[in-house]
Amino acid sequence: MSEIASVSLAQPLDTIADELGRSFEEFGFAVVRDHGIPQSLIDRAEEMSKQFFDLPEETKRKYHIPGGGGARGYTPFGTEKAKDAKVHDLKEFWHVGRSLPQDHALAEFMAPNVWPEEMPEFRDTFEELYAAFEKAGGRVLEAIALHLGLERDFFAATVEDGNSVMRLLRYPPLEGAEAEGAIRAAAHGDINTITLLLGAEEAGLELLTAEGEWLAVDPPAGALVINIGDMLDRLTNGKLRSTTHRVVNPRGEAAYRARYSMPFFLHFRPDYVIETLDSCVDPDNPEDKPESISSHEFLLQRLREINLA
Template identity: 85%
Template sequence: MSDIASVSIARPLEEVSAELGRSFEEYGFAVIRDHGIPQELIDRAEELSKQFFALPDDVKRAYKIEGGGGARGYTPFGTEKAKDAKVHDLKEFWHVGRDLPADHPLAEYMAPNVWPSEVDGFRETFEALYAAFEEAGLRVLEAIALHLGLDRHWFAPTVKDGNSVMRLLRYPPLEGKEAEGAIRAAAHGDINTITLLLGAEEAGLELLTADGEWKAVDVPEGALVINIGDMLDRLTNSKLVSTKHRVVNPHGEAAYRARYSMPFFLHFRPDFTIETLPGCIDPDNPDDHPDSISSHEFLLQRLREINLA
């Protein structure tokens, strides 16, 4: 079995699309370097994320939006759980989404952001990081389009003004002997199109291989982990696979300190219809999902399954 791809997307995409596609078909995961997100912006975002999570619990909870499905603002520790999981994940998080003008045709699908007044520069920093994530994601989607034999810009209109969400995550340290090996995020697949993850350098992220074994994802400093979401799996008739993955506590000293990361869940437009690409259907791989579905309805179904709607 070959390994998870690790490629520079500063190279011409025609040179790396086959390797990325191979990794997405085999593992649902790849690592990209030279992604274009400035390190200074990443460092600033990480510092401000830590400042927010260090605020008193009652201050953070004031930014929890009741009935919002966790789409914006703060979600407290012990809320989200993986599909079919018996217990909640060990994490708290903050969501930043797309801001659209009130008269935009998709505005009804996207609530306005909220911003913590207690952290200076929070809004400016995370609006800039959101835009940088989106640009990197579009480049990955270009490579995927090339791999699938589509026009390289095929995905651009499908995600324009999409319901993409950036998550600032904190996994608190655990106490006592239960810390080592505890599950910070139970095994799950992502709902969206692709996920771009910053902050996976610290051990803990694992994916479930086709052979049923857990495989650690090793990430060079400053690189992004990319994984396929359920929407793209469905669109490609599982040619590109949405792989179950989890975050476990590392062993030793790292088990007793907080872990921070920032995933960007890149989504199709809410009005995009997910129907299997003809090029991903053949006699050996008949269409698994002959009925089409809008990305918005797909999202709602899955949010209900993970206790966020």
């Protein structure tokens, strides 16, 4: 079996596009180095994330928005669960989304951000990281477009002012003999276009291969793990795979400490219609493709399935 691609975004995109594409077709995942997000910013954001989650429970819950679907602010431990899962995931998180002026045409789809008043530097740090994630994600999408035989900038208009969300994520430490190997986030696929993940070097992230085996994802420190979401899978009629993945507790000492990560869920614009690309339609079976749907309607469907709407 071939391996998950690990490529440098510092290389010309036309030299890495097909290696990325091959990995996304086979695994739905790839590892990206030299992604352009400064390590100093990553370090600052990781420290600030830990500081927030260390706040008292009643302080954090001030920023929970009932009925908000977890789109902004704080979502407490034991709220989200994977599609068809019987128990909630063992995690708490904070969401930062896009800030749009009230008169923007897409403002109705995106709630305003909230910021913890106890941490005055929180907003600047995570707005900077959000922008850096978006820039790195745009470059990955350019490579995907090249692999698919599209114009290099094909995806730029599809994600402009998209409903992308950055998640600060904490899996609290577990206790007891059952901690080692426990499932912290149940098997699931991501809803969005692509996900960019910082913090996966802590053991535990696994993907389900086409052969039905769990494969550990083990990136070098500071690298991004990229995976295909359901929206891009749908757009490409399954050519690029949205792969089921999970987070398990590692063995040994790491099983008993908290785990932190920061995924960026890059989304299409809410009004973008996900309609199978012509190049991804089987000419012998032209009707064998998913129905067209707006990315917003698709998002709402999936949020209901995971208990966030």
